Amino acid sequence: MKRCLNLVFMKKDIISILRITLTSLGISPDQHIEIEIPREQTFGDISTPVAMGMAKGLKKPPKNIAEEIVASIKDKTIFETIAVAGPGFINFTFTKEYLYASLQRICEQGKAVLRENIGNGMRVLVEYVSANPTGPLHIGHARGAAVGNALCNLLEESGFRVEREYYINDAGRQITLLGASVHARYQQLLGITAEFPDEGYRGQYIDDEAAALLRQAQEKYKNLPFHECEHEITEWSYKRMLDLIKEDISTFDIQNFSSWISEKKLYENRAVSQAIQTLKHNGYIYEKDGAVWFRSSEFEDDKDRVVIKSDGEYTYFASDIAYHKAKLDRKFDIIIDIWGADHHGYIPRINSVMKAFGYDISHFRIILVQMVSLLKHGIPFQMSKRAGTFITLSEVVNLVGADNAKFIFLTRKSDSHLEFDIDVISSQSADNPVYYVQYAHARINSIFEHAHKKGIRVHDTSEHDLSLLSAKEELDLIKKLLVYPLILEGAARAFEPHRITFYLQELARMFHSYYHKYKVITDQKELSAARLALCYATKIILIDALSILGVTAPDKM
């Protein structure tokens, strides 16, 4: 095809054309140009509201501006039509030649052409999961893990430098309770009537730990009151819990964390006392009723919060202040906390902490992951960690599979409630959208095998005549592929990986439908080769998107 400008890939091409046009109209080339995917096909393949954004500044009706822009576009080689619509949108459709050229680019360059570098090397810290090391991860943590992992992958692929962090609450009462629970069960195993702590952990795993302790330590702690062996048993138990958590994470098959931050270390390094000193220095700390308070009501909170209790002990909040200060000190460009929604009441005080340290809060984002309501046989199943009635992450993986669970978790936006029915999801049926998507990939693979047997080569698109792809379904499929980078970009900017999941289902649907209507491999070699190229590009994007979600793309199913 004739090229009047240096074609790159869809969005960049359009922006560059629009920029040239705006400059020719004497409008600053800095003008932000937004490109969007129209809701309806009749609005074109792609559209821009840029004229509407400029209306105020230029004091002209957006529709007129849009018309001026359209009239001034010199390079129309890639557009079949350009139209002004509605209040001032400019809608474009692409020429077939442009679609073929883009398809070829995907086949030849793959990933390289699908990425928008929006991060530009900025450093992002994402903290997620951070479950207390007092038991195995459960299904709620699994959702946080899936979302956090996918978000990190997405940001990495969008040009950010990402640190994945897990904050370990290894100090304080919960950990002591873990130790006390194990201690009590251990004594009971030795036939001693030991009182079980009121708020202790009652799960089966505690019994297992006690048995393990007995095997390892024999009768070393027999009849010893807890306070005499508290440190040893607690330390031993919590370390094993942490190992268990790490094992769960690896079972779930997500990226490992790049850093594990220990709450206890924050105390040992005096980071907690220093952080409070800093706040005191800034005038946000005062004493009242024998306790030490943080003046969070100066900022976003409705009341001040205690950091040191009247008995001299730090509160949990104190170490969280130190932890967030440590995050700030490490100089990230963006800091993201992913929390279970049950902690949402905590947001104002942490925001207040960030502000008190002088941080621009617009670079800090707390993402809430809503509760998972678990159903078994269609009946709600109440989980309680203390009572020991909960479904663990590893059970979920055994029952439904890691890919399946991750995909389900990512088919909802993170702050909407999620119903997770073990029976429905473990059935290998169309209830599980992940199979639908993976099936498209496996199917393409099997087409390739078939082609291979027939001696048709798949990848060398440059040799083929892609213009043989003239069916509407083929052109639509190419357009769907073209739009993928925009989906990624939108998902990354909004921190919403679930958008990729929806795109994938749509793409898979288009592919399955196409597959049924047209035969890829026929007696016409050239046509077959062109269709194989289309399959190949589809496969590239399926794999790419699935891998960002942390889901595998099996060749066979």
Added chain:
RNA sequence: GCGCCUGUAGCUCAGUGGAUUAGAGCAUCGGCCUCCGGAGCCGAGGGUCGGAGGUUCGAAUCCUCUCAGGCGCGCCA
């Protein structure tokens, strides 16, 4: 009582920086296997977008009120 989240088709959920007839999957009903994988495809029915006001040329989308569900409101972690 206060705060946050949610309320869209029978069910589970997208869509919420305002563009015309509101989308998908499941379920229901009806079709498609001499043919590259039927975990698939094609088609049909099904919604006053919880309710009421308001802003607007135009609202599922923005504002106010209201109802329902969930979760939080400790010198617990």
